[in-house]
Amino acid sequence: MANNIYTDYFFDDPVFDTKGDSYFPLEQADSPQNPLAIPPILVPDSESDLYTTYTITSQEGETAILPGKKTKTWGYNASLLGTTVILERGKTYGVSLKNELPETTTYHWHGLNVSGPETDGGPHAPVKPQETREIEFTVNQPASTAWLHPHPCPDTAEQVWKGLAAMVIIKDEQESKLALPRDYGIDDLPIVLQDRSYHDNQLDYQKDYNVDGTLGKLPLINGTVNAYFDVTTQQLRLRLLNGANRREFRLHFSDDLPFSQIASDGGILPEPITFTHLMLTCGERAEIIVDFKEYSVGEEVILYSDDRPLMTFRIGEFEKNQWTVPEKLIEVEPLKITDSTKLEETVMSGMKDFVKIDDKIFDMKRMDKQQNMGETQIWDVSNINPADVGMIHPFHIHGTQFQVISRNGQPPYANERGWKDTVGVNAQETVRIAVKFDVPGIFMYHCHILEHEDTGMMAQIEVINTKK
Ligand SMILES: [Cu+2]
Incomplete structure (x- = not known):
């Protein structure tokens, strides 16, 4: 583990996105605890050594979020958020992007180095209702945590608010050689951080809309309010994604438990950075390792943003180990800057x-x-x-x-x-x-x-x- 422990957020100002009269903090959910939803992994339509095909369907659905009535939500091959897409470096993917929503959407691969604008999926790449767009790309970038979200102009915010967002995990050989947790759903967890307000258990984007970014009262992790996760391994790798429309997350654990960031948006860091506090602005990702060695069965570790609990890690039986985060991870070669660089x-x-x-x-x-x-x-x-x-x-x-x-x-x-x-x-x-x-x-x-x-x-x- 790195020697330095950073105990402050890496930002200059104590109030961050609290600026502006429209800001309000998260509220504490009073609904009962729910097991953390782990999005299933998207199953390929076909798969060979070098070519894999997927179908990604944006669809309407209903999701049990609060006690009582289900909430009308949107998702990718799911009623809310989306199935996790696994990509491997060096492989080529053929992806059918199907729209079963009542309105036009796009499929933006946030973090992927794929050609624009059709494959990248910005506003130039609309898919109308009941239509399908076929794209193809080869993954040529390091292992990392990216995501898929809609990007139609000017409806991105509302479509994300309704639920469209899926995690994308890129794998490569270099990362696979590092001693890191990577058992999806067991010790390697997607953690999509969002906030929403509900009105009689339903979303109402127009009512909650704010031009400086729409905020929700309740924190959600992977679409789960008041989530808990049963810990069965000493270490967890959390793939944090700020998928909120506007809210920044200022993350810390109970007992100021230190944790190590091992990856930023685009890949593994040169060396782990150990924190007690981490801030993520909208769209950013961080992979962190949390070690529960000091805890025993029945204890709880809580993840907070500011002073609001986001979710609970319930410590179960785990096999003790002496593992620590490798001190050196991967080399990141600096882009070459010269006197003539524009x-x-x-x-x-x-x-x-x-x-x-x-x-x-x-x-x-x-x-x-x-x-x-x-x-x-x-x-x-x-x-x-x-x-x-x-x-x-x-x-x-x-x-x-x-x-x-x-x-x-x-x-x-x-x-x-x-x-x-x-x-x-x-x-x-x-x-x-x-x-x-x-x-x-x-x-x-x-x-x-x-x-x-x-x-x-x-x-x-x-x-x-x-x-x-
Ligand atoms: Cu802005």
């Missing part, structure tokens, strides 16, 4: 109805940037909201994983020394990132507060295929 600036401004990127609101007919495939550029991404009232804008780029170089000229946070596709940019901050695309096409870059994205805090880049 510097691009991107400015996020405004809140409420006035959110913009580079002083413009999104226009699908306007191309905002161009970059050659394989070319590394430095992007200075700024949030010019005032320090006292400005929100953090989580900045996401489609179709690539980038590296964080600095924050206002200072070194990035310790857990940012790996691949990222989403980075929280604080008010009055410039985050410098190195960006290289390995696949061509048109890609979105935007704020991942989904209502900011829908309101127009989004732009697009054309990545030119110079190999043609």
Whole structure:
């Protein structure tokens, strides 16, 4: 285990997304405890060594979330959220994207380096009701935790609110050689963090809508309110995904139990970073290892965001071991920066109805940037909201994983020394990132507060295929 234990959130300001008059904290759910839902793994339609086919159907359904009436929800091959998609590096996938919803949607692979815009699934790739889109891509990126969510403009936020989100787990040889827990559902758990409010057990997006990002009163993990998980192994690997529309999660365990982050958005970190507190902005992922060696049968460990319990780990019988997180994980080679590396600036401004990127609101007919495939550029991404009232804008780029170089000229946070596709940019901050695309096409870059994205805090880049 790493020597350093970080005990603070890696953010400058004590209030984070509490800025703005529309913020409210999570409430404590008073419904009984429920076993944590573990999304099943999506079964391939066909599978061979190099080619696998999947069908992903977005559908309406009903889910038992609160006691009493079921809640009308949307999901991917499920009534809520979605089945977990497993991808292997080096393999090619043919995926049928089927829409059984009453409205147009898209299928965005958040975190996947796949060509844009059709395969990437941004707003340029609509699938109308009762229609199917066929895509094909080869996975050529490190093992990581990504996700699938809708991205139609301007309905992303509402469709995610209704339930569409699935975890995507990329596997590769390098990760498989590391001594890490990877028994899905046993010691390797998807943890999708969200918040929702219910009205007579139903969602009402219009009622709860907020232009600065819709918040829910109740925390949900994998769609479960008041979840518990029965721990049967000394260590757990948690694949944390902030799948909320707006809410940031400031995570910590009871007893300030330390935990180690082993992966960021785009893959395993060079070395584990040990924390007692971790903040995730919308769209970000972190894989962490929690060790329950100090606990015995019958005890409980609670995961909190701020002072609100999110879920409970009930300690059961487990075989004791001496395992610790490897001190060195994998090498992450820095993208090459030279004197001639091009510097691009991107400015996020405004809140409420006035959110913009580079002083413009999104226009699908306007191309905002161009970059050659394989070319590394430095992007200075700024949030010019005032320090006292400005929100953090989580900045996401489609179709690539980038590296964080600095924050206002200072070194990035310790857990940012790996691949990222989403980075929280604080008010009055410039985050410098190195960006290289390995696949061509048109890609979105935007704020991942989904209502900011829908309101127009989004732009697009054309990545030119110079190999043609
Ligand atoms: Cu924003």
